[in-house]
Amino acid sequence: MSASVAAIPAGAPSGVGNLSGGVRSRARAGSGGRLAPWLFLSPFLACFALFTLYPLVQSVVLSMQTTFGPGATKFVGLSNFRGLMHDPLFWIALKNTAVYTLGSLLIQLPIALGLALVLETPGLRGRGWIRLLLFSPSMVGVVFAAMMFALIFEKQTGLANQGLHSLLSPLGIDWSLDFGWLQQHVMSALILASLWMYVGFNMTFFSAALQNVRKDLIEAAVVDGAGPLRRFWTVTIPAIRPVAGFVVLMSVIGSFQLFELPFIMFNNTGGPDNRALTIVLYLFQNGFETGDLGYASAIGWALAVILVVCAAFQRLTARGEEAAA
Amino acid sequence: MSLRVSRLFAWIWTRGILLIAGIITLIPFFWLLASSFKSNEEFFRSTFLPVEGGRIVWERLTTDPFKRLFQELNFSNSLTNSVFLSSVTGVVATLCCAMGGYSLAKFRFKGRGFCTALVLAAVLIPAPLIIAPTYQLLYRMDLLDSFAGLILPALAPAFGVFLFRQAIVSGVPNDLLEAARIDGAGEWRTFVTVVLPLVRPMIGTFLMVTFLAMWNNFIAPQVVLQDPSKFPLSVAVAELRRGYYNDYGLQMAGTIVSILPVMALFLVMQKDFVSGLTSGAVKA
Numbered sequence: 001m002s003a004s005v006a007a008i009p010a011g012a013p014s015g016v017g018n019l020s021g022g023v024r025s026r027a028r029a030g031s032g033g034r035l036a037p038w039l040f041l042s043p044f045l046a047c048f049a050l051f052t053l054y055p056l057v058q059s060v061v062l063s064m065q066t067t068f069g070p071g072a073t074k075f076v077g078l079s080n081f082r083g084l085m086h087d088p089l090f091w092i093a094l095k096n097t098a099v100y101t102l103g104s105l106l107i108q109l110p111i112a113l114g115l116a117l118v119l120e121t122p123g124l125r126g127r128g129w130i131r132l133l134l135f136s137p138s139m140v141g142v143v144f145a146a147m148m149f150a151l152i153f154e155k156q157t158g159l160a161n162q163g164l165h166s167l168l169s170p171l172g173i174d175w176s177l178d179f180g181w182l183q184q185h186v187m188s189a190l191i192l193a194s195l196w197m198y199v200g201f202n203m204t205f206f207s208a209a210l211q212n213v214r215k216d217l218i219e220a221a222v223v224d225g226a227g228p229l230r231r232f233w234t235v236t237i238p239a240i241r242p243v244a245g246f247v248v249l250m251s252v253i254g255s256f257q258l259f260e261l262p263f264i265m266f267n268n269t270g271g272p273d274n275r276a277l278t279i280v281l282y283l284f285q286n287g288f289e290t291g292d293l294g295y296a297s298a299i300g301w302a303l304a305v306i307l308v309v310c311a312a313f314q315r316l317t318a319r320g321e322e323a324a325a
Numbered sequence: 326m327s328l329r330v331s332r333l334f335a336w337i338w339t340r341g342i343l344l345i346a347g348i349i350t351l352i353p354f355f356w357l358l359a360s361s362f363k364s365n366e367e368f369f370r371s372t373f374l375p376v377e378g379g380r381i382v383w384e385r386l387t388t389d390p391f392k393r394l395f396q397e398l399n400f401s402n403s404l405t406n407s408v409f410l411s412s413v414t415g416v417v418a419t420l421c422c423a424m425g426g427y428s429l430a431k432f433r434f435k436g437r438g439f440c441t442a443l444v445l446a447a448v449l450i451p452a453p454l455i456i457a458p459t460y461q462l463l464y465r466m467d468l469l470d471s472f473a474g475l476i477l478p479a480l481a482p483a484f485g486v487f488l489f490r491q492a493i494v495s496g497v498p499n500d501l502l503e504a505a506r507i508d509g510a511g512e513w514r515t516f517v518t519v520v521l522p523l524v525r526p527m528i529g530t531f532l533m534v535t536f537l538a539m540w541n542n543f544i545a546p547q548v549v550l551q552d553p554s555k556f557p558l559s560v561a562v563a564e565l566r567r568g569y570y571n572d573y574g575l576q577m578a579g580t581i582v583s584i585l586p587v588m589a590l591f592l593v594m595q596k597d598f599v600s601g602l603t604s605g606a607v608k609a
Contacts, residue, residue, distance in 0.1 A: 034434065036428075036432065036512045037428040037432035037437070038428075038434070039512075040424040040425065040427055040428035040432075040512075040516070041424070041428040041429070041440065043420075043421040043424060043425070043480070043481075044421045044422065044424065044481045044486055045425075045440075045481075046481075047421065047477065047478075047480045047481030048443075048447070048481040048483065050462075051459060051462070051477060051478040051480075051481065052450065052455065052481065052483070054458075054462065055455035055458035055459045055462060056450060056454070056455055056458075058462065059454055059455055059457065059458045061458075062457055062458050062461065067461075070460060070461040070464035070465075071464065114342075115342070115346055118339045118342050118343060119343065121335075124339070124343075130347065132595060133347055133350055133351070134346060134347070134350055136350070136588065137350060137353075139537065139587055139588065139591045140541075140584055140587070140588075141537075141540065141542075141543070141559060141583070141587075142541065142543070143541065143543040143559045143562060143563055144541070144559070144562065144580050144583050144584050147562055147563075147565075147566060147576060147577075147579075147580045148353055148357050148577075148580055149353075150566065151360070151573060151576065151577065152353060152356070156369075157368060157369055157573070159352070159353065159356050159372065162372050163352075163372075196349070196350070253451070256451075257451060257452070257453055259453070259544060260543050260544070264563055264566060267566065267567065267570075268567070279453075280453045283453055283456070283457075284456075284544065284548075287460070288460075288548055293457040293458070293460065293461055294457075296456070296457040297454075297457045297458065300451075300453055300454035300455070300456070300457065303451055304450075304451050304454045307451050308449070311449065
């Protein structure tokens with residue numbers, strides 16, 4: 001969900017931090033009484049308080065309990081967190097998730113940026129349709145994409161092996177139809193599947209950013225005799241840096257919450273030798289298969305801390321760049 | 326190399342890259358579609374369409390997987406559940422967020438700053454963190470295994486309030502609200518007849534986002550629902566992989582049925598986005 005949701009800010013009218021509503025709206029408040037703004041807010045506030053704020057507070061309480069299903073709880077203090085530190089499965093999950101995240105970032109984002117650069121070539125026809133096509137996989141739910149890729153990565157019958165086999169054999173390379181994507185090359189399979197799902201999504205952000213690169217700066221660079229590569233490094237990259245930072249952060253947050261893809265592809269397990277076990281998958285196993293909502297909440301907090309650190313890091317580096325500029 | 330030749334190379338190079346990217350995007354869709362019309366035997370025989378002697382043999386394809394899906398497995402029930410859950414959530418969540426956003430954008434009242442900060446902070450809460458406590462809450466409210474237990478927690482996405490606040494701040498002039506007030510329109514009437522039409526593109530976008538989020542949601546229905554007759558498509562399709570592990574056509578047909586409505590909606594809304602955005606710009 002986080003992915004499809006994050007699509008919006010780019011298209012939304014800008015003006016962040018511009019709290020409007022001046023003198024005139026003060027008059028409005030008078031006309032409708034003091035109650036009107038609260039009445040408009042109330043449906044949101046009610047749902048939000050009950051289903052976001054309360055669970056947030058409760059997750060702190062739960063993380064200090066051991067539960068046997070949702071009804072039976074026992075206070076255990078901080079031992080969930082201590083257990084987590086010494087839980088080899090948690091560390092495996094953390095490592096897998098980090099590898100997946102790094103893999104996605106390092107492979108996916110350069111390709112997305114490259115595609116955006118190609119897409120924004122002047123004089124290209126049908127740009128809108130191409131963008132629509134490349135964006136479309138991100139509309140497919142992860143569950144459904146996972147169903148598809150589970151069969152794509154099968155031995156013998158899968159599209160991946162058959163495609164590679166028929167593409168590479170004319171080049172004299174014999175790609176085995178028994179290549180075990182789901183057996184040995186688990187992480188590659190996950191990263192490739194997510195590449196298909198999100199590369200066009202990320203490209204859309206880069207291409208929006210590229211449209212806002214000032215033409216006069218590029219022309220000035222041309223006049224100064226800068227070649228295409230130099231123009232790219234000195235004009236384009238600095239100009240799209242804020243959007244790039246946003247895309248990176250979004251990808252990190254999304255990648256760290258990977259769940260459905262391995263869960264479906266590996267039939268509700270963490271894959272062979274837990275090689276596809278991710279943090280949220282481990283959270284799910286503990287909370288809803290073992291029935292320990294307390295330990296699951298502790299895992300949830302570990303995840304939250306990691307994400308907050310990533311967000312803070314992104315904030316700091318962005319600020320550092322602003323100061324340098 | 327002359328300028329013309331290097332331009333030609335650039336032309337071929339860029340189009341080639343886009344062509345390859347387009348093909349890689351489309352092939353899994355196409356493979357999925359072709360496989361959903363195959364018996365298991367055919368699935369092992371051909372990669373895409375069954376070809377013999379350079380011609381496509383359409384007779385070897387079958388609608389059998391779809392028939393079984395709807396006749397034996399009652400997939401129409403899951404389809405109805407998905408449509409119901411996603412539509413209700415989409416409409417109500419959009420309304421809640423538009424109202425909240427309007428309040429934060431156009432009224433001055435004590436607590437507005439606090440509520441705005443709350444909304445901004447809430448965007449940062451990772452969803453998995455509150456899965457377990459929400460499950461416990463639904464258990465205590467006796468809402469497990471019910472549609473309400475799925476819909477209610479999805480009605481107040483904080484980022485939606487934020488987006489509508491932004492859209493209303495920049496898209497709804499205060500003069501218009503004044504004029505409506507002078508004409509004697511009440512608060513609700515002003516909201517429905519003045520504010521909502523002005524942020525129509527945002528309404529369309531957000532409807533689509535919330536609809537999709539519920540349609541594609543897997544973890545919540547998987548956790549909350551027990552009764553198979555209540556399963557939406559996401560859970561029903563995952564069940565196919567568990568129960569019919571070796572029935573490839575069936576799994577692919579279920580996936581197609583789940584993806585097609587969303588793809589159709591996406592195509593339709595895409596046009597609406599463009600016209601909505603342009604007409605909104607002209608009006609404002």
